[in-house]
Amino acid sequence: MAEVVLRDLVKTYPGATARATDEVSLEIADGEFMVLLGPSGCGKTTLLRMVAGLEMPDAGQIVIGGKDVTYLEPRRRNLSMVFQSYAVFPNKKVADNIGFGLQVHGVPAGEVRRKVEWAADLLQLTPYLDRYPAKLSGGQRQRVAVARAIVMDADVLLMDEPLSNLDALLRLSFRAELKKLVSELGTTTLYVTHDQVEALSLGDRVAVMRNGEIAQCDAPTAVYDDPASQFVGGFLGSPPMNFLTGTVEQAAEGSRLDLGGQSLTVPAALSAYAGKPLTLGIRPEAIEVADGDGALTGELQVLEPLGSSALLTTDIDGQTVKVQAPPSFRADPAERLSLRIPPEACRWYDPETSLLLEVR
Ligand SMILES: Nc1ncnc2c1ncn2[C@@H]1O[C@H](COP(=O)(O)OP(=O)(O)O)[C@@H](O)[C@H]1O
Ligand SMILES: [Mg+2]
Incomplete structure (x- = not known):
């Protein structure tokens, strides 16, 4: 050997x-x-x-x-x-x-x-x-x-x-x-x-x-x-990691990623991105369809029953986000879904380099 x-x-x-x-x-x-x-x-x-x-x-x-x-x-x-x-x-x-x-x-x-x-x-x-x-x-x-x-x-x-x-x-x-x-x-x-x-x-x-x-x-x-880069996150996983790009805004309670209507909390470690574009990476299986109290709202476009899960294609302010829901999940077309984005599952990328940003 x-x-x-x-x-x-x-x-x-x-x-x-x-x-x-x-x-x-x-x-x-x-x-x-x-x-x-x-x-x-x-x-x-x-x-x-x-x-x-x-x-x-x-x-x-x-x-x-x-x-x-x-x-x-x-x-x-x-x-x-x-x-x-x-x-x-x-x-x-x-x-x-x-x-x-x-x-x-x-x-x-x-x-x-x-x-x-x-x-x-x-x-x-x-x-x-x-x-x-x-x-x-x-x-x-x-x-x-x-x-x-x-x-x-x-x-x-x-x-x-x-x-x-x-x-x-x-x-x-x-x-x-x-x-x-x-x-x-x-x-x-x-x-x-x-x-x-x-x-x-x-x-x-x-x-x-x-x-x-x-x-x-x-x-x-x-x-x-x-994933060290958006390429790796997008190559691994079926469906691959979702990427959502927005602009970082300073709000009273801290930095937020403005997606053009809705917004999401950005870790304090990334406050240097204020005023700049930033990309969130999140796996489809990490997103939870919540009962009305999710961080984001997405419009359901397609529901695909895959046996062991249900794959949802949603639209969040014009960006497509895939969500892996339990197999029993039911919803009507065009229904607005409340999506919880667990902070610990969020990965952050610089859209210019597409490289992972250290936040811990
Ligand atoms: N014998 C060869 N002559 C010329 N170009 C080659 C030859 N073998 C591979 N290439 C080129 O080298 C690159 C890498 O190929 P390869 O190592 O076969 O990739 P992979 O195995 O990842 O598909 C490709 O652009 C391919 O077209
Ligand atoms: Mg080969």
């Missing part, structure tokens, strides 16, 4: 105008499960391929287990990789697929068999060892790809969207299996996904990427509860 340290990694593809990764630095602790999360094209795969040695950085350094591997060949880095398109050999039985890498490395047949059986047991593939991949489901085939990676006893496991080709139900069950497996193995893991739920569910920490840079790297609850 090993820690992975990335220092100021820069990569620009030939002919590209923008950097695919722009001075990315990241430290992944020994045994840690780190998720790289971000929209398509933000540089996740490029970063992973540089760690694997499949892509050379223009500048920066990659250190694995204290050793500089920046320019080392892939096969000398002692890592294994699982790709999005599970490349299993159709003409090899499951057992031979799983043991392939070991055979190539000249591992004795008895040991190959022992390790294949171990991995098959972990991934519930034992009944299928003598079958050909064509006889397996997509989820089973992907498990074969994971089994092949884990038998290698690599220091570092790299996975690039390994669940994205599975249907929704299978992805859900395999996600839980993968989480259990990797925590049992304790292998340092770098896992790429564009799926925020997957990232939050799997990661010890989540590094949220945007335009080749890391926007925030922290524990799942921290990136979700305290």
